Each structure stands twice: as C-alpha cells, then as structure tokens.
Amino acid sequence: MKPKYFLFVLGCQMNKSDAERLETILEQIGYEKTSREDKADFIGVVSCAVRQSAMDRIYGKIRSWNLIKEKRPLITMLTGCVLKKDKEKLKYHFDILLDIKDIQKLPEELKKRNAQLGDFIPTTSYLSLKPKYESKFKAYVPIMTGCNKFCTYCAVPYTRGFEISRPAEEIYQEVKELIDQGYKEITLLGQNVNSYGNDTIDKRSPNYGKKLPTFPELLHEINSWPGDFWLRFITSHPYDMSDELIEVMAERNHLAEYLHLPVQSGSDEILRKMNRYYTVDHYLERLEKVRQAIPEISISTDIIVGFCGETEQQFAETAKLMEKVGYDMAYIARYSPRPGTAAARAFPDDVPAEIKKEREKILTEILKKTALAFNKKFIGQTTEALVEGTKKGKLIGKNRQFKTVTFPGSKELVGQFVKVKITDATAWGLNGEIA
Numbered sequence: 001m002k003p004k005y006f007l008f009v010l011g012c013q014m015n016k017s018d019a020e021r022l023e024t025i026l027e028q029i030g031y032e033k034t035s036r037e038d039k040a041d042f043i044g045v046v047s048c049a050v051r052q053s054a055m056d057r058i059y060g061k062i063r064s065w066n067l068i069k070e071k072r073p074l075i076t077m078l079t080g081c082v083l084k085k086d087k088e089k090l091k092y093h094f095d096i097l098l099d100i101k102d103i104q105k106l107p108e109e110l111k112k113r114n115a116q117l118g119d120f121i122p123t124t125s126y127l128s129l130k131p132k133y134e135s136k137f138k139a140y141v142p143i144m145t146g147c148n149k150f151c152t153y154c155a156v157p158y159t160r161g162f163e164i165s166r167p168a169e170e171i172y173q174e175v176k177e178l179i180d181q182g183y184k185e186i187t188l189l190g191q192n193v194n195s196y197g198n199d200t201i202d203k204r205s206p207n208y209g210k211k212l213p214t215f216p217e218l219l220h221e222i223n224s225w226p227g228d229f230w231l232r233f234i235t236s237h238p239y240d241m242s243d244e245l246i247e248v249m250a251e252r253n254h255l256a257e258y259l260h261l262p263v264q265s266g267s268d269e270i271l272r273k274m275n276r277y278y279t280v281d282h283y284l285e286r287l288e289k290v291r292q293a294i295p296e297i298s299i300s301t302d303i304i305v306g307f308c309g310e311t312e313q314q315f316a317e318t319a320k321l322m323e324k325v326g327y328d329m330a331y332i333a334r335y336s337p338r339p340g341t342a343a344a345r346a347f348p349d350d351v352p353a354e355i356k357k358e359r360e361k362i363l364t365e366i367l368k369k370t371a372l373a374f375n376k377k378f379i380g381q382t383t384e385a386l387v388e389g390t391k392k393g394k395l396i397g398k399n400r401q402f403k404t405v406t407f408p409g410s411k412e413l414v415g416q417f418v419k420v421k422i423t424d425a426t427a428w429g430l431n432g433e434i435a
C-alpha cells in the first residue's frame with residue numbers, strides 16, 4: 001500500500017500554487033494524497049507569514065500531530081513563508097524544515113526515513129516542476145517568486161527573498177500545455193508581476209544579464225495565441241503599472257477586464273511609512289489611464305486599516321479615496337505587525353483594536369455601496385461566466401470582470417463558459433439565468 005500525504009496549505013494563491021508542485025514531488029516518489037490528516041504518513045505545511053492567525057493555526061495543529069506520532073510513525077514538514085523568528089521556534093516541532101525554493105531536497109530527506117520510496121528527477125528550479133493542478137479548468141502559473149519592494153509591513157521579501165523571474169520559454173510551455181488541455185482560465189502569478197524580468201539587471205539574480213521579455217511583452221505574447229481561454233494576472237504594484245501594460249490590457253482578447261491594484265492607504269504620509277513608492281495622485285492617475293483604456297474594467301484593491309500611527313484624518317483620506325475610486329471589490333485588513341518586518345521594528349502598533357474594527361466597518365460600508373452600483377450595471381445584460389461549481393443547488397462562477405455569477409443549471413456545465421442573462425445584483429455578486 002502506498003504511503004499517504006496530507007498538505008495543510010495556508011495563505012495566498014502563490015502558496016496554493018507551490019503546493020501543487022509539492023504534490024508532484026510526493027507522488028513521483030510514491031506517495032498518494034489523502035484528505036484525512038489522521039490517515040497520513042506525511043503531513044506538509046505550506047505556511048503563511050502575512051497574518052499571526054496562520055501561525056496560531058499551525059501551533060493548534062502541532063498538538064494533534066504529536067498525538068498521532070505517539071501511536072504510529074508520522075513525518076511532518078514545514079515550508080512556505082516562515083519568518084526567521086518563527087522558524088527558530090518551530091524547528092523543534094517539525095521533522096523537516098525546508099525553504100520552498102529548496103523543496104526538491106524533500107525526497108532525499110524522506111528517503112533517509114523510508115528507503116522504499118521511489119526516485120525523484122529534479123528540475124533546474126522548483127518552479128520548473130510540472131504541477132498537479134487542483135482544477136481541471138482553471139490554473140495558476142507562477143511567473144516569478146520573491147519581491148524587492150520591502151513594504152514595511154510585509155514579510156514576503158524576508159521569507160521568499162529577492163525577485164527571481166521564471167524563464168519565459170518555460171512559462172510559455174506551461175501555458176501552451178494548459179490551453180491544449182482545454183483549460184479555460186489561466187492566471188499568471190507573482191508577488192509583483194509588473195516587475196517580471198527586472199531581475200535581469202540585478203546582479204543578485206540568477207537571471208542577471210539574460211534576455212527576458214518585460215511583463216507587458218510576456219502578456220502580449222500569450223494574449224495573441226489562439227484558443228478559448230481567459231487570461232488574468234495577480235498582483236500588480238501601482239508603482240510599476242506602466243503605460244505599456246495598460247496598452248496590452250486594452251487589447252482585451254483573452255485578457256479579462258479585471259485589475260487588482262492594491263492601494264493600501266489613501267494617505268500619502270501612511271504610504272510613505274509603508275514604503276509603497278507612490279502617492280495617492282500617482283495611483284489615481286494610473287487608474288484614470290486604465291479606465292480610459294478599458295471603460296468596462298472592474299477594479300479591486302487591498303487596504304490596511306489602523307497602520308501604525310494612522311490618525312482619524314489619515315483614515316478619512318482612505319475613506320475619501322475609496323468613495324472617489326468606487327472599487328468593485330476591496331480586501332480590507334486590520335493591521336497586525338509581523339515580527340522581523342521594518343514596521344514592527346520601527347513603529348508602535350498604536351491604533352486600538354476597536355478603532356481598527358470600526359475603520360474596517362466604515363470602509364466595508366463604502367465598498368458595499370460602490371460594488372452594488374457597479375454590479376447593477378449588469379442587470380438586463382448578458383454576461384459570460386466560467387462555471388466553477390455549485391452552491392445551494394445553483395451553479396456559481398465568475399465572469400470576465402471577476403464578478404461572482406449565480407444561476408440555475410446542470411452540474412455538467414461546471415468548467416464551461418456559459419452566457420447568463422443577469423436579473424438581479426447585490427454588492428457581492430450577480431444572479432441570473434442561462435441566456
């Protein structure tokens with residue numbers, strides 16, 4: 001009988017994508033996936049350093065895994081985004097600790113414990129591994145890893161290191177194979193996709209001196225290919241949102257009319273403290289240009305409330321910006337310091353929890369209003385949705401603008417594009433019937 005593995009994946013899409021490559025490694029050496037951690041012989045954690053809650057969940061799990069270890073052999077491994085401080089504490093609780101970029105060393109580690117395991121054929125980097133995609137119709141393709149921006153609140157540059165771009169040919173091959181297999185939605189992934197290829201001028205990067213396309217060139221290339229698929233990308237940084245990128249987005253074709261552009265704050269002073277490299281005026285000017293080029297585009301953002309020293313006035317500037325932009329979606333987070341980051345070292349976390357909560361509530365109310373206004377524009381129109389699954393007996397999917405669309409229909413349509421006539425809209429989605 002094959003040994004079984006269970007993966008505990010926390011955090012962002014990049015971690016989920018990394019987990020798909022981890023599955024490839026484990027299955028190549030003879031493991032079989034299980035959805036039950038109590039049945040697993042190997043448990044791998046792909047951790048997230050963005051929020052303390054992820055660490056708390058890991059500590060909660062360690063206790064139950066230790067109980068299993070008392071009864072039978074179980075190997076546990078920690079990888080993903082882990083801060084140095086957390087690594088120091090957690091190394092006593094895991095059998096194996098590996099940086100995600102070193103994940104190809106896992107078979108060697110496992111073979112030390114189980115000589116029966118099969119051989120593993122390594123690739124040049126872990127991103128070159130062929131992933132075991134979770135979905136049969138939508139896939140995330142990492143184009144780079146790491147980040148050079150060093151936003152003061154963020155742990156990513158410390159956990160994932162500097163930006164390293166994947167060779168373009170490798171990305172093209174992965175995307176081509178997905179299109180040939182009939183995948184309907186492909187999302188290019190990176191912490192800051194806009195700076196793809198910039199590491200060719202960075203002496204620290206293995207890509208130093210190589211010829212790589214820019215991100216707009218990479219997008220333009222894939223967007224010009226034949227096939228029945230949508231193309232998306234996350235995440236963009238406002239500082240690197242170039243005219244060339246906006247021009248390519250305006251080609252539309254496979255590129256969906258959706259942009260996630262994190263603003264984080266509407267106060268220049270807070271943006272400076274966050275080391276975000278742009279001002280509110282720059283952000284608004286970029287958005288204006290995007291909307292001129294693609295009037296039907298849907299815009300979403302990330303906002304942190306209660307960042308160190310955020311005054312009532314500075315928060316009011318964020319609320320004003322939200323009203324002005326009229327976001328179609330916003331992911332609002334209450335600031336919590338991550339040990340090891342510049343903000344945690346330099347600034348006190350001095351906005352009381354109840355004020356953070358209140359500010360989050362105020363922004364959510366603004367979002368509800370602006371998102372509803374955007375969604376109402378769809379009423380009476382026909383929109384195309386990629387059906388992702390079912391919920392409460394109805395089909396649920398996303399349209400090109402990344403709006404959730406719910407409608408009655410047969411389960412056979414999961415994974416297909418369907419035209420839907422919109423009859424009703426809420427702040428969080430669209431309802432309709434097959435056109």
Ligand code: SF4
Nearest residue numbers: 147149150151154156
């Ligand atoms: S751009 Fe800033 S927030 Fe995003 S990954 Fe890089 S450092 Fe973190």
